[in-house]
Amino acid sequence: MSKAQKIVVGISIGDINGVGIEVILKTFEDKRMLDFCTPVLFGSSKTISIHKKILGVETNVQGIRSLDAIVHGKINLLNIWKEEASVQIGKATKQGGNYAFQSLDKAVKALQEDAIDVLVTAPINKETIQSEDFPFSGHTEFLESHLEGDSLMILMNDALRIGLITGHIPVAKVAETITPELIEKKVSILQQSLVRDFNINKPKIAILGLNPHSGDNGVIGKEEEEVIKPTIQKIKDDTGWMIFGPYAADGFFGSGTYKQFDGVLAMYHDQGLAPFKALSFGNGVNYTAGLNKIRTSPDHGTAFDIAGKGKANADSFKEALFTAIKVHQNRSEYKELTKNVLTAKS
Template structure:
């Protein structure tokens, strides 16, 4: 492989029956994308060919046998398996899930070996991907299990970053899961990520309340007064700029989120519902807190439009550019921190 400063982006292709392969192929029809990175698809020649024919796309895909044969300026494809995968566009099938997992696990292994610089994941179906190897609610938990660090799911655009205190857990379990230790841990991950990955020297973070109206002084629940507020005050004593809790409805309705570098929601839909209402199709899912960088588009497998050549590539493009920018920011931060420590 020729030497270059190009960032190598490994791409897992998601469910073989969804829109993942479509948005990847359509993104790299624009030759200018190769000025920013070198993409490597973890997939199958036969699966890619099927999608190209179904979508009538003339994408040039360059097959390679090993990752040391990557060619810059090309859309590289490394075959992940000799296994045959039956494709049934628009359907959630066992083969679709097997392909998604094989693509993801192969890309992850390359990421761990530093054979690729960042990981960009196309959407999976959280049901048919389940297996002995993948017994997780989603990408985030799987990556945390296989990489170093503690994860924080952040949904982001240029002006809004929402992290989740609790992730893919049942609503019935949310209140008992929220502890001072968990809040402090997630605040620490977000604060560090904002400094390391986004070049924000003194990040300002908002924490949302759990109950409607933050409990109305205990009338609608005591968690905000007894757990969340004291925890925020204790974190403030360390010098971090952390504020709240804020009632979620008024916080987003009044656009207060624009005053902060990051927002922490107490549970999945509290954060993702307003995020997607404000920016669906343009957002990025970033897994913060881990030793490797992973981003993805903010949408699902799109089974209802698979094979119709109508999938919007905007979110995937944003995920690509975000991964590249975060990679550069993080390397710069690590270098500056190293120089600062050496100078002491």
């Protein structure tokens, strides 16, 4: 891959008191990573230097003043604040959240303007980042408000992709939020993503039930019989897609049935993420499907308890980086293959 062809990966540094900067620096300690992409960090040379000193790492970072000055073969850092931020490793502070937002905001604007090809986000603290500019429950909702399309959160590894019908909402609101229209929309996003982003021609998708034992034919809740099953049948009748379910979540994962499918849709956050992280914590990737731009992140949070101690594992961040690159390549190939598709004359 030539320098001109290298994918430019924008990286928001996350909460400056967490492990985000550590996993970024550890990822690029291996200079071979620069053979796959050109990274651009959105942050501050001073802040990065503080972390390097605390961690005792020597990863070289190239400061740039504008995105026009990106240097291939280097770890680029766009300085977006000049002051020396107060880094309080391992602590959740409002200032840490403020700088996390500044980094994310600048990175997303660069993504919108095609100054970067893809975005990889380091972890934020959802409480300290809250402000008038960020009244969102997470990255996914912020990205959906700034980019085109409808989002679908997918947690994934090589063997499993789990999307969420409902995302960051209270459990008490899950049942009332699940409607035929929402299920149809999320299935459509997952179907399109599996074809376009993961190069799966005829994906098989499983849908989980909402209630224990998938409702036991109405004995434990009516949602499966009244909403979920009819909607699955309608989707199959209308599209011919290979959609199956609803499956009882416990047996579905416990028996390994998930291995038979290219994608899974869970009804709510913990129904999907709890088994995923039990099966794959530290190696998974959070991918935001359905948008016109590509964003991934590691499957862990700020990990304040181990921040600054050199203990953070960079594997999930590396996987997020490689996933973003691969999805970009797959989308480019898909666009090329479909741009001149002949349509039958009426």
